[in-house]
Amino acid sequence: RLVAAPDATTMTSSHKVVLLGEGRVGKTSLVLRFCRDTFTEGQPPTIQASCLERALRLGDKTVNLVIWDTAGQERFHALGPIYYRDADAALLVFDITDSDSFKRIQGWVRELRKMVGPEILLTIAGNKLDLARQRVVSQQEAQAYAESCGALYHETSAKLGKGIDDVFGSLGKRLLQQKLSKRGPAPSSLGGGSGRPLMVIMDDQPSSSSGSGRSGCC
DSSP states (O other): OOOOOOOOTTTEEEEEEEEEEOOTTTTHHHHHHHHHHHOTTTTTOSEEEEEEEEEEEETEEEEEEEEEEEEEEEGGGGGHHHHHHTTTEEEEEETOOOOOHHHHHHHHHHHHHHHHHSSEEEEEEEEOOOGGGGGOSOHHHHHHHHHTTTTTEEBBTTTTTBBBBHHHHHHHHHHHHHHHHTTTTEEEEEETTTTTTOOOOOOOSOOOTTTTTTTTOO
């Protein structure tokens, strides 16, 4: 587990993030790349759900992301509400080479808005950018859809490690800003003048493929 040791001036907040998407789109690979910087070809499918944590430093604030990786297989879809009903944010993942996985994302968005409400923050990730030559869902189409439902859109490759920090960094920044907006104006230290947050991964031990002590939040 990744933890931060904030000083007296640092605010730490914890947020539940649920990953949704069809099976084999790379949800588990994304979160493992983010939390452990590992990638495994032929990653076994998630059974029901798993939980990982990682802390981000945004300016002088620390955001702890508690990430629930849900199973994509059809037989587990009915379990979705158990994991996302109290989530602060959702990361919806599709495979840019699979149009059906993109259509399914649209169904998840409707369900989240209905079951959780408009306050849940949405981010959509078009994964498998390493297979860009085989893509069937254009960046323009996915971007337009994300904007239509108030989500941010990113393209990623878990295999190559591309776009991963952008996805979770922007998600962490939005979650922190949402929390701070309930207390008062968000400080400028979150993003600076460039609009890009200062993000430092808080790691208190070296990364390892075994993940010892880093995967069991639940």
